[in-house]
Amino acid sequence: MTQTDLARVQLGGAVHQNSALSRTGLQERVFSKLFQGLVYAQIWEDPVADMVGLDLGPEDNIVCIASGGCNLMSYLTASPASITAVDLSPAHVALVRLKLAAAQTLPDHRTFYDFLGHADKDSNIALYREFIAPVLDAESRRWWDSKQGLLGRRINMFRRGLYRHGALGRFIAAMHAVSRLGGVNYAPLLAATSLDQQRAFFDAEIAPLFANKAVRVLARQRAALFGLGIPPAQFEKLARDGGGDIVPVLKERTRKLMCDFPIQENYFAWAAFNRGYKDDGTGPVPPYLEAAHFDAVRKGAARATVVNRSLTDMLAGLPEASKQAYVLLDAQDWMTDAQLNALWTQITRTATPGARVLFRTGGTPDILPGRVAPALLDRWTYHPDLSRRMWEQDRSAIYGGVHLYTFDG
Template sequence: MVVERLSKTWFNLVHGRNIVYNQCWEDPRLDRVALELTPQDRVVVITSAGCNALDYALAGAGHVHAVDMNSKQNHLLELKLAGVRHLDYDTFWKLFGNGCLPEWNSVYASQLRPHLPSDARRYWDRKGALFKEGRRKSFYFRCTSGTFAWFVNYYIDRVAKMRDAVNALLSAENVEQQKSLFEQYDLAKKLWRPMIKFAMRRDVTLSLLGVPRAQRKQIDEGYPGGILQFVVDRVEAVFTKIPLKDNYAWRVYLTGQYSPEACPEYLKPENFERLKGGVADHVTTHTNTVQGFLEQAEEPVSRLVLLDHMDWLSRDPAKRILTSEWQAILDKTTPNARVLWRSAGLDGTFINSVEVNVDGQKRKLADLLHYNHALATELHAKDRVHTYGSFCIADIHR
């Protein structure tokens, strides 16, 4: 119990004061297929870095509500929205493509600050250094998960001395070349030295990646070899089984910046213009819980993207929150609403035993959720990020 309390205290300390995620770690290419978005859809997504909220708007959603308990995550999306509306493309690319805007002070003061909500303005008044030149060179090597990325790159450059191997992998034309290079450079051995194995078993390290103890225990108990083997297998799959050429999530993690060929949709010139032309107006931010937002929402929603946060609520006493959240989902969704979520565990259907009230009767989610297992399995295999154990697509049938 002492370890549990210390882990929770550290996790809350790390996450309560920071932007945790400086990019989204869910592949929106999968989500577009699974969601089948139309102009009639009102979407709720946990904000994270806001990349995917913008992606859903570009994919044709009628409105996207980006909801996050961490106000800093919303401030990041609000900065992106202000940049879309008031910057030219080249400046916007420096800011969010390169993760560094040397002229931040003048650009922020004249073109961004006047258009930010008051809370976001106060935050970015203090945190502009995240986008300035410095030792870490990029916004994507700062914040919480970015700090871990910076450590990883330090290890690649100074300890394992395998920058040439990483660059070669990122330049590979196909998976066959990637696999050959992975073996040629003996990366399985170089990547997983004892110090890295030790670090990946520590809650302090995992907190930087946004992995709470409840989620870590779920992996340890459900995955052969536990959390370390889970990470080893996922990283090897990214390098040897999934095309890296357009894998922007891992490119930015390993280099600190995107490339024109490997970047989120919102950073592509044609989509930047679409966002500037009005698509960005279909995205709003809300600092709240999913349950809190739904209970206050004036209109029902038809699509929900819950990321992996239900893993965080998978153990007592947090399970009560999970029940309340699903009650709010049932109360405020349209007929046949669709829900997507990820899990670190190999079976994301652990929520099936949750009981909710429907028309005055207690019913289990197992009786209300109609899973599309075939499509979820097909898409999960193509996931460019590849950090989750399972992917779930379910329609709500009352």
């Protein structure tokens, strides 16, 4: 079985919950096909909020989902003992391995930032050829050197603007197109110097868009949110927070992104409304791109591993009581009860006492009670106050909840 075939089977197992002949089943298969390519050039969860709850240190061995890799790379600033990341998308695996290789081989922080911060310079191709490609594994190098339709080799994304690519990049481009049709210019938001200015911009320019009939009809289509990495099962969880209507949920989370954090400190807002980090390199970025953290990231990158497997399967091959932190992103929103119990069986088996599990949910409630067997879940303690605080601090603003459990042993 080729790597592409394996990825297709794994993604199908994760996403396909309904018959292919049903409308939802067809949407699930379109979504899993999309996920075989690049979805996130930048992960859409806040690593700073994560590290409040994870309290990482040099003795911690971390397990996480790779996605676009920004959080894995940012966890390296805490100098953990190891990080093992998994992803069902071969594209995400290739991207994160590229980021790790860049951290270890590029000459200094300036070139590292050119490559992954600006990510749109002609010189980045030469950096790839001279420093990164020679140390990449053969599979990842083939992915980056292969052609992508009429756009040339995939590595050219780092010349054209990495953060404008992938399903999320295309979704943001579509959002900008809709905004232009509505007469919205994001420059005043990006230049705002106070939360009051940001709130005034939202109230005047963005809130009216959510009252537009065409926008409301579009937003209610499940496929419209595939570019955010939201499968049909998660779409329904999001809609529950709005009484069954996704529109008020999207409006409130857009408001949080725009209004609850100073724009000059929120790189997620820049990614959304500038389609990349601040052009002159002086704006907010993920921790791993900050100059102060470059040495720690460079040293830690060799202790990180990325594999193209499901999280449950990877954990099944690990020794008992060998891990101290688990970051599940929002993957559990996709899972059936059987899949959740299989995952938590392996988490519980591999966790040391005091281990932390952090995850996000599209809706507000914790999804585990009543679904994961009490014999498993009763061995863990949920931390509602800290979970709420992490959610409040999560600048990405897209999720309804951030949740933290610790293992009692």
